[in-house]
Amino acid sequence: MTAPAGCICLQLRTELDAGNHVQRMRQNLMRGRLGRSRIGIVSGIVRPTAMAPHGEAHTVASGDGNGNFTSMVAEIDPKCIVPEEHRATEADASSFDDSVERSVPVIDISALVQKSSDESAISRVVEQIGAACKEWGFFQAINHGVPQELLDELAAAEREFFALPLEEKKRVNRSITNAWGYANDELTKRTRDWKECFDFGPTYYPDLPDDHESNLSQDGFNQWPEGRPKFKSVLTRYFDVMTGLSTKLLEAIAMSLGLEADYFHQYFGKKHSSIMRLNFYPICPDPTVVMGVNRHKDAGALTVISQDDVGGLQVLNGGKWIGVKPIKGAFVINIGDMMQVWTNDIYKSPVHRVLANKLSARYSTPYFFNPAYETFCAPIEACVKPGTEPAYQPVSWAQYRLKRYEGDVSDRGEEVQIAQYVKG
Numbered sequence: 001m002t003a004p005a006g007c008i009c010l011q012l013r014t015e016l017d018a019g020n021h022v023q024r025m026r027q028n029l030m031r032g033r034l035g036r037s038r039i040g041i042v043s044g045i046v047r048p049t050a051m052a053p054h055g056e057a058h059t060v061a062s063g064d065g066n067g068n069f070t071s072m073v074a075e076i077d078p079k080c081i082v083p084e085e086h087r088a089t090e091a092d093a094s095s096f097d098d099s100v101e102r103s104v105p106v107i108d109i110s111a112l113v114q115k116s117s118d119e120s121a122i123s124r125v126v127e128q129i130g131a132a133c134k135e136w137g138f139f140q141a142i143n144h145g146v147p148q149e150l151l152d153e154l155a156a157a158e159r160e161f162f163a164l165p166l167e168e169k170k171r172v173n174r175s176i177t178n179a180w181g182y183a184n185d186e187l188t189k190r191t192r193d194w195k196e197c198f199d200f201g202p203t204y205y206p207d208l209p210d211d212h213e214s215n216l217s218q219d220g221f222n223q224w225p226e227g228r229p230k231f232k233s234v235l236t237r238y239f240d241v242m243t244g245l246s247t248k249l250l251e252a253i254a255m256s257l258g259l260e261a262d263y264f265h266q267y268f269g270k271k272h273s274s275i276m277r278l279n280f281y282p283i284c285p286d287p288t289v290v291m292g293v294n295r296h297k298d299a300g301a302l303t304v305i306s307q308d309d310v311g312g313l314q315v316l317n318g319g320k321w322i323g324v325k326p327i328k329g330a331f332v333i334n335i336g337d338m339m340q341v342w343t344n345d346i347y348k349s350p351v352h353r354v355l356a357n358k359l360s361a362r363y364s365t366p367y368f369f370n371p372a373y374e375t376f377c378a379p380i381e382a383c384v385k386p387g388t389e390p391a392y393q394p395v396s397w398a399q400y401r402l403k404r405y406e407g408d409v410s411d412r413g414e415e416v417q418i419a420q421y422v423k424g
């Protein structure tokens with residue numbers, strides 16, 4: 001399916017924002033289509049010997065679904081080279097082993113998801129979630145009720161997709177005007193990630209075609225690889241399960257702040273703008289100079305990640321990079337920038353990254369639970385200390401997401417960060 005000439009998002013933005021800043025942003029994005037800047041490489045970096053002389057090619061390995069690769073990575077695009085001060089050192093690259101003294105909390109959430117009648121059991125889960133959000137912004141959830149068979153089906157679908165020939169994946173390539181689909185050139189903090197990904201969002205009216213106007217959001221519309229109905233059905237089923245689980249987690253977070261459980265529901269509902277992403281991190285010839293995903297904070301409310309057993313996801317805590325150890329069947333949860341704003345910094349969106357790996361490819365599946373695009377996020381009154389000012393001005397989620405996507409898809413200068421919304 002081809003994207004209809006980029007007009008749809010413009011039209012939609014016009015409706016949502018009455019031709020204001022966001023529309024101009026979209027137009028800028030479209031202008032930026034003429035080619036990615038090559039100026040982004042910070043001087044003083046060490047160039048890997050494997051770099052292509054022309055410095056442009058990026059050969060991404062394709063898997064056959066069993067961890068074997070149909071092509072090996074031959075070159076590192078200079079755009080992937082992380083500035084020296086943000087690379088993994090030998091010490092922090094090994095921080096996901098058991099010798100680390102502190103680790104991301106693991107929380108049994110069965111009482112929460114089973115709607116236990118034992119209120120004290122629910123309170124204990126809520127308390128642990130609140131403490132984890134405060135100290136880490138991360139936790140792992142076990143006994144979450146999502147069947148292992150669904151996780152296995154998801155893992156198989158993901159491996160099968162990334163094993164497809166590059167031309168086939170490119171048929172559903174995302175673009176400046178449609179954020180949904182395949183990409184192997186995502187930027188994080190102006191550095192190209194060592195990964196391939198596939199993104200999709202909610203289909204508001206599943207009986208209508210994906211590109212029907214009723215199914216469009218500011219992100220565009222879903223694109224699915226042709227002739228692979230199982231891929232779509234497994235992913236959409238998983239998406240719905242993630243929406244349900246995220247809603248419960250958000251209820252726990254609300255309760256941990258002393259709010260009504262359903263406090264955040266008003267911002268989500270049927271028109272939530274969540275994103276599901278399949279990530280494939282190919283084997284990398286030189287993980288000392290590149291990252292699977294460069295350091296970043298997630299933009300939305302919360303993220304629920306399923307990861308395989310390879311490891312490499314790290315969170316910055318107490319000035320140290322700490323690995324999030326893979327636990328079979330567990331979900332890794334982290335909060336995002338909108339939660340930081342709502343809670344007025346009580347829960348901070350954590351900086352995290354994914355290491356590249358020389359020996360094993362890695363697969364992960366984050367589900368980014370995001371509010372509806374009409375949402376303006378502002379500090380919740382109950383989270384602001386009496387007699388003090390809220391730390392943030394209201395943030396238009398639509399604009400924030402759009403600006404972040406601009407940074408993901410093309411190098412147009414500094415990516416938007418939540419610190420820019422601090423009241424000053």
Ligand SMILES: O=C(O)CCC(=O)C(=O)O
Nearest residue numbers: 279293307313354364366
């Ligand atoms: O691959 C992972 O475990 C996490 C990826 C991530 O942080 C992201 O896509 O925002």
Ligand SMILES: [Fe+2]
Nearest residue numbers: 296297298352
């Ligand atoms: Fe992330």
